[in-house]
Amino acid sequence: MRLAKVIGTVVATRKEDSLIGFKLLVIEEIDPREERPINNRLVAVDTLGAGEGDIVLWVQGGAARVISDEHRKAPLDVAIVGIIDAVDIADE
Amino acid sequence: MRLAKVIGTVVATRKEDSLIGFKLLVIEEIDPREERPINNRLVAVDTLGAGEGDIVLWVQGGAARVISDEHRKAPLDVAIVGIIDAVDIADE
Amino acid sequence: MRLAKVIGTVVATRKEDSLIGFKLLVIEEIDPREERPINNRLVAVDTLGAGEGDIVLWVQGGAARVISDEHRKAPLDVAIVGIIDAVDIADE
Amino acid sequence: MRLAKVIGTVVATRKEDSLIGFKLLVIEEIDPREERPINNRLVAVDTLGAGEGDIVLWVQGGAARVISDEHRKAPLDVAIVGIIDAVDIADE
Amino acid sequence: MRLAKVIGTVVATRKEDSLIGFKLLVIEEIDPREERPINNRLVAVDTLGAGEGDIVLWVQGGAARVISDEHRKAPLDVAIVGIIDAVDIADE
Numbered sequence: 108m109r110l111a112k113v114i115g116t117v118v119a120t121r122k123e124d125s126l127i128g129f130k131l132l133v134i135e136e137i138d139p140r141e142e143r144p145i146n147n148r149l150v151a152v153d154t155l156g157a158g159e160g161d162i163v164l165w166v167q168g169g170a171a172r173v174i175s176d177e178h179r180k181a182p183l184d185v186a187i188v189g190i191i192d193a194v195d196i197a198d199e
Numbered sequence: 200m201r202l203a204k205v206i207g208t209v210v211a212t213r214k215e216d217s218l219i220g221f222k223l224l225v226i227e228e229i230d231p232r233e234e235r236p237i238n239n240r241l242v243a244v245d246t247l248g249a250g251e252g253d254i255v256l257w258v259q260g261g262a263a264r265v266i267s268d269e270h271r272k273a274p275l276d277v278a279i280v281g282i283i284d285a286v287d288i289a290d291e
Numbered sequence: 292m293r294l295a296k297v298i299g300t301v302v303a304t305r306k307e308d309s310l311i312g313f314k315l316l317v318i319e320e321i322d323p324r325e326e327r328p329i330n331n332r333l334v335a336v337d338t339l340g341a342g343e344g345d346i347v348l349w350v351q352g353g354a355a356r357v358i359s360d361e362h363r364k365a366p367l368d369v370a371i372v373g374i375i376d377a378v379d380i381a382d383e
Numbered sequence: 384m385r386l387a388k389v390i391g392t393v394v395a396t397r398k399e400d401s402l403i404g405f406k407l408l409v410i411e412e413i414d415p416r417e418e419r420p421i422n423n424r425l426v427a428v429d430t431l432g433a434g435e436g437d438i439v440l441w442v443q444g445g446a447a448r449v450i451s452d453e454h455r456k457a458p459l460d461v462a463i464v465g466i467i468d469a470v471d472i473a474d475e
Numbered sequence: 476m477r478l479a480k481v482i483g484t485v486v487a488t489r490k491e492d493s494l495i496g497f498k499l500l501v502i503e504e505i506d507p508r509e510e511r512p513i514n515n516r517l518v519a520v521d522t523l524g525a526g527e528g529d530i531v532l533w534v535q536g537g538a539a540r541v542i543s544d545e546h547r548k549a550p551l552d553v554a555i556v557g558i559i560d561a562v563d564i565a566d567e
Binding site: 350354 | 489491
């Protein structure tokens with residue numbers, strides 16, 4: 108699991124039928140220590156109601172498809188699974 | 200899921216039987232914020248009718264094989280799953 | 292499997308139901324030869340009672356979900372699976 | 384899926400029983416646009432009769448194990464799945 | 476599959492029950508062309524009796540869990556699957 112900031116959306120009219128109804132967000136990975144963007148931007152499915160500016164927890168690979176039966180049948184490899192309230196890093 | 204631009208095709212006469220009939224496209228990853236190519240080029244299976252110049256949404260890993268029974272039996276690890284109409288990124 | 296140091300925690304009130312009850316720790320990958328941090332920080336689920344400063348063994352991908360029935364149903368892709376007592380590297 | 388050139392072989396007398404009989408080739412990833420090697424060399428299982436100098440299509444992860452029942456039971460994560468006749472890239 | 480040199484061991488007294496009895500080795504990835512270390516060190520499970528200095532063949536991901544029923548139930552994502560006798564690379 109990694110952190111990211113929601114920075115936008117994508118629209119795809121032509122897509123796999125099993126993806127219809129899923130909200131797709133553009134996310135930018137965030138380093139948890141620095142709380143700064145890393146140069147890694149991807150597209151994640153969201154079913155938690157995340158919005159622009161939110162810091163989210165995301166997973167990749169098969170983990171993105173265990174969320175529900177709809178997720179299981181869809182070609183998903185990145186999913187938002189939490190919205191972060193706080194990150195607490197120990198002093199070095 | 201990530202974005203890419205379709206930049207070409209590959210022909211492979213000798214291949215796994217389960218790959219026969221699949222269209223294989225060369226794609227170049229695109230950064231969603233900059234809408235510029237990233238130095239990552241791969242070969243994706245396409246069943247949506249994508250063509251050269253299209254911006255597409257692609258998945259990797261097991262996600263590429265959940266699309267249909269034919270996909271499930273074939274050694275596929277990258278698939279195009281949407282054709283992008285618009286990317287909307289928030290101002291920083 | 293890779294090594295990491297536990298450096299913090301994250302709190303996410305809104306999350307997938309299947310993640311409720313899992314402890315989420317921020318970890319920083321450690322190179323086993325140098326025993327120094329690598330620039331790779333992620334969020335791992337912990338069921339071993341690891342705490343800040345511990346050097347841990349972690350897995351990624353489907354391995355994170357074979358640990359228990361609760362893990363299997365949850366969207367997990369990084370898990371702590373051991374707490375390291377000693378690393379012994381041969382002289383070059 | 385990615386492209387690679389076959390550059391050699393490896394011999395391993397002691398190995399998992401399920402790997403006995405599989406041909407193992409050293410491959411070097413090729414960028415499809417430049418048709419030049421990328422700094423990524425790995426070992427792939429081959430059942431198509433690929434030879435040194437061939438440009439091949441390869442997959443990683445679970446895709447390498449869906450090819451046959453023998454593949455399914457063996458610890459394989461990289462497989463050659465096609466031999467490339469031609470790569471056609473659009474002019475920029 | 477990739478090559479690596481065995482460079483050490485790790486000890487973890489507290490760990491997942493399903494990992495008890497598995498030998499854990501520290502490995503350092505080796506480039507097959509140069510036969511030189513790459514800057515990538517990880518921890519692999521070994522059931523072949525590999526020892527320090529051996530050049531081994533390793534897999535990552537689900538491949539590490541298909542080796543036996545014990546492997547299947549354990550949170551493993553890196554496994555040694557062969558001990559290399561010879562690497563033969565073609566002249567350029």
